Amino acid sequence: MTRLFSQFKTILTLSWRNLWRNHRRTGIMLGAISVGVWAMIFMTALMRGMVDDMLNQGISNLPGHIQIQHPEFLDDPSVVNSIDEPRGDLLAALENNGVRVWANRIKVPAVIMSERESRGINLIGIEPVSEADISGVPARISKGRFLESNQDKGLVIGAKLAERLETRLGKRVVITSQDPDNNLAERGFRVIGIYRAELAAQEESNVYAARGTLQDLLKIEGRVSQIVLVDDDYRNVESLYRRVAAATPAGLEVKPWYEIDTYLAVMFNMMDGFVLIWVIIIFLALSFGLVNTLVMAIFERVREIGLIQALGMRPGLIVYQILLESLMLLLIGLIVGNMLALVTIKPLEDGLDVSVVAEGMAMMGAGSVIYPSLTLYDVVLANVVVILLGILTSILPAWRASRLDPVRALNTH
Amino acid sequence: MATKLANTNMAFSCRLALLLGLVSISSLLGAGDTEVLEPRELIRAAMEHWRGVTSYSEMTMIIHRSDWERSFSMQAWTEGDKLSLVRVTGPKRDAGNGTLVKEQNMWTFSPKINRILKVPSSMMNQSWMGSDFSNKDISKSTDIIDQYDHSLLKTETVDDHLLYTIESIPHEEAAVVWGREVTVIRDDFVMLRQEFWDQDDILVKEMNSTELKLMDGRVVASRLRMHKTETPDEWTEMIVDVVDFDVELGANLFTLSNLRNPRQ
Numbered sequence: 096m097t098r099l100f101s102q103f104k105t106i107l108t109l110s111w112r113n114l115w116r117n118h119r120r121t122g123i124m125l126g127a128i129s130v131g132v133w134a135m136i137f138m139t140a141l142m143r144g145m146v147d148d149m150l151n152q153g154i155s156n157l158p159g160h161i162q163i164q165h166p167e168f169l170d171d172p173s174v175v176n177s178i179d180e181p182r183g184d185l186l187a188a189l190e191n192n193g194v195r196v197w198a199n200r201i202k203v204p205a206v207i208m209s210e211r212e213s214r215g216i217n218l219i220g221i222e223p224v225s226e227a228d229i230s231g232v233p234a235r236i237s238k239g240r241f242l243e244s245n246q247d248k249g250l251v252i253g254a255k256l257a258e259r260l261e262t263r264l265g266k267r268v269v270i271t272s273q274d275p276d277n278n279l280a281e282r283g284f285r286v287i288g289i290y291r292a293e294l295a296a297q298e299e300s301n302v303y304a305a306r307g308t309l310q311d312l313l314k315i316e317g318r319v320s321q322i323v324l325v326d327d328d329y330r331n332v333e334s335l336y337r338r339v340a341a342a343t344p345a346g347l348e349v350k351p352w353y354e355i356d357t358y359l360a361v362m363f364n365m366m367d368g369f370v371l372i373w374v375i376i377i378f379l380a381l382s383f384g385l386v387n388t389l390v391m392a393i394f395e396r397v398r399e400i401g402l403i404q405a406l407g408m409r410p411g412l413i414v415y416q417i418l419l420e421s422l423m424l425l426l427i428g429l430i431v432g433n434m435l436a437l438v439t440i441k442p443l444e445d446g447l448d449v450s451v452v453a454e455g456m457a458m459m460g461a462g463s464v465i466y467p468s469l470t471l472y473d474v475v476l477a478n479v480v481v482i483l484l485g486i487l488t489s490i491l492p493a494w495r496a497s498r499l500d501p502v503r504a505l506n507t508h
Numbered sequence: 509m510a511t512k513l514a515n516t517n518m519a520f521s522c523r524l525a526l527l528l529g530l531v532s533i534s535s536l537l538g539a540g541d542t543e544v545l546e547p548r549e550l551i552r553a554a555m556e557h558w559r560g561v562t563s564y565s566e567m568t569m570i571i572h573r574s575d576w577e578r579s580f581s582m583q584a585w586t587e588g589d590k591l592s593l594v595r596v597t598g599p600k601r602d603a604g605n606g607t608l609v610k611e612q613n614m615w616t617f618s619p620k621i622n623r624i625l626k627v628p629s630s631m632m633n634q635s636w637m638g639s640d641f642s643n644k645d646i647s648k649s650t651d652i653i654d655q656y657d658h659s660l661l662k663t664e665t666v667d668d669h670l671l672y673t674i675e676s677i678p679h680e681e682a683a684v685v686w687g688r689e690v691t692v693i694r695d696d697f698v699m700l701r702q703e704f705w706d707q708d709d710i711l712v713k714e715m716n717s718t719e720l721k722l723m724d725g726r727v728v729a730s731r732l733r734m735h736k737t738e739t740p741d742e743w744t745e746m747i748v749d750v751v752d753f754d755v756e757l758g759a760n761l762f763t764l765s766n767l768r769n770p771r772q
Contacts, residue, residue, distance in 0.1 A: 209685055210686060267678075271630070271632055277626075282682075282683050283680065283681050285680065
C-alpha cells in the first residue's frame with residue numbers, strides 16, 4: 096500500500112516537473128484551454144440568456160403558460176370562436192388549485208383609425224388586475240396609465256402604433272371590428288396609455304382595452320376568447336396542465352405553451368443539445384493543441400523514456416505519468432477558464448446592451464439587451480466534457496510513449 | 509344615390525338628401541323664427557323628409573391626382589337613406605362593377621372575377637373605387653347623427669339665401685375620428701360645404717359644392733369636390749348629370765342577385 100502511494104507520489108512529481116520543463120509551451124496550452132473553457136461557459140450563458148428572453152417574450156405574447164379556448168380559435172381567431180366565461184368545475188379548479196394567475200381574455204382582429212391613418216391590429220380585452228403577471232404590458236407603460244378596471248373605457252396602444260397613426264396620448268381613435276353576426280362593431284376610444292415593447296412589431300399590433308368594454312362592443316356578453324393561466328415556472332407546467340384539462344368541459348381545448356407555439360418548444364428542447372454541440376466543437380479545436388503538446392513533450396523525451404524504462408519502470412506507469420501530466424494541464428486550464436468566465440459573466444448579469452444590432456435581434460424575437468444566464472448544468476457539462484475527452488485524446492500519445500523500445504529510444508540523439 | 513355617394517364621412521348620412529335638396533326648409537321653419545331652430549332638429553327633420561324618397565341618377569366621378577386623372581360614369585338608385593345601388597357604366601374596363609349598400613352592410617361585385625364580396629369591417633376605411641371617398645363614407649348610416657352634439661355657429665345671408673353653419677362635435681364614444689365637423693347648409697337644404705377637423709383643430713379634409721343646379725324640380729348640388737387639405741392637387745369630384753326623384757323601383761333592385769345580374 097505504501098509502495099503504491101510512494102509510486103504515485105513519484106509519478107506525480109515527475110509529471111508536475113515535466114509539465115513545467117517547457118513552461119512557455121505549457122503556458123500557451125494553458126492559455127488555450129482557459130480561453131476555450133471560458134468561451135464554452137460564457138457563450139453558453141449568453142445563448143441561454145438570449146433563448147430565455149425569447150421564450151419569456153414568446154410566452155408572454157401567447158400569452159400565458161396554459162390556454163383554454165375554442166378548438167377553432169387558434170386557427171381562426173375570430174369573435175365567432177369564443178367560449179363561455181369559466182363556471183362550475185372549471186371555475187373551481189381555477190380558483191382552488193393553486194393556479195398562480197388566471198384571467199379571461201378577448202382577442203379579435205380589428206382596425207384602428209385616426210384622422211389620418213388606419214391599421215389592422217389585434218384588439219385584446221384584458222382584466223387589468225392580473226395582466227401584469229400575464230403579458231407584462233402594465234409595467235411597460237411609457238405615457239399615461241394602464242387600464243384600471245374591467246369596464247375601463249380607455250385604450251392602451253403601443254408607441255410605434257401611435258406614431259404610425261399620427262395620434263398620441265389623450266386623443267380619440269376609432270376601433271372597428273365585427274360582432275358574431277358579422278355586423279359592424281365600432282366605437283370611439285380615448286388613448287389613455289402608451290406602452291413600449293421590446294419588439295416594434297408588438298407595439299404596432301397589440302392594442303389593449305378592458306374586457307367588459309369589449310364584450311359590450313362585440314355583443315358577446317359573458318363570453319371570452321381565451322382563459323389564460325400562468326404558473327410559477329414555464330419549464331414545469333405539466334401537473335397544472337393535467338389538473339386543468341381534467342376540469343375543463345368537453346368541447347374546449349386546453350393547451351400548454353409548448354403545444355401552442357411549437358417553435359418555442361423546439362427552441363426550448365433544442366437548447367441542451369445545442370450547448371453540448373457547442374462545447375464539443377470548441378473542445379475539438381482545443382484537442383488538436385492538446386495532442387500536439389503531448390506529442391511534442393514525448394518526442395523531446397524519447398531518450399529519457401527509454402532510460403527510465405531501461406531502469407525498470409513499467410510501461411503502465413509511463414502511461415499514467417503522461418495522462419497525469421495531461422490531467423494537470425487540463426485542471427489548471429479549467430480552473431483559470433471557469434474563473435475567467437465567472438469574472439466576465441457576473442458584471443454582465445444586469446444586461447449586456449446589444450442595441451447596435453437590435454434590429455437583427457428583433458427579427459429573431461429577442462430583445463436588445465441580453466441577460467447572460469449561468470447555469471450549473473452548463474458549467475458542469477463544459478468541465479466534464481473537457482476532462483473526459485481531454486484524457487481520452489491523451490491516451491494515444493501516452494500509449495505510444497509506453498510502447499517505445501528502450502534500446503532504440505536510448506540510441507536516439 | 510348621388511346622395512349616397514356624396515355621403516361622405518360622416519355626420520349626416522342623409523347628406524345625399526341634403527345635397528339634392530329633397531327637403532323644403534320652409535316647411536320646417538316659420539319665416540321669422542330661424543333662431544329658435546335647433547341644429548339637431550334641423551338635420552333630423554331633413555332626414556325625416558327624406559325617408560322613403562327614391563331616386564335614380566347618372567353621375568360622373570373624376571379622380572384627380574397630381575400625375576393622372578380618370579373618370580367613371582355611373583348609375584345610381586337610392587331608396588331612403590338605407591338602400592343604394594351604384595353601377596359603373598364606363599369606361600369599358602370598369603363597366604359592371606357595382607356596390608350595394610343595405611343598412612350598414614356593403615357588398616361589391618366585380619364582373620372580372622364574377623364574384624360578390626361583402627366588404628368586411630377591416631376594409632371600411634379603404635378607398636371606394638380608388639377615390640377620396642372611403643367605403644365608410646359610402647355606407648354610413650344615419651344613426652350617426654345621434655353620435656354628435658350639434659350647435660349652430662352662425663347664420664348669414666348670401667344671395668337671398670340663409671346659410672346655416674353647424675358645428676358637430678362627436679360624443680366621447682362615437683365611432684368618429686374627427687375632433688369636429690363643420691357643415692354649411694343653405695336654407696333650401698343644399699349642403700354647400702363640409703369640413704373635417706382633427707382633434708388638434710387642424711383642417712384635414714373638406715367637401716365643397718361647387719355648382720348648384722335645378723334638376724327635376726329641386727336644387728341639387730350637381731358638382732361636389734372632396735379633397736384633403738394636405739394634398740390640394742388630389743381630389744375627387746362627383747358630377748350629377750341626370751337625376752329623377754320619386755321613381756318606381758322594382759322590389760328586387762336592392763338585392764345581391766341584382767347586383768350580380770342587372771335586370772333593371
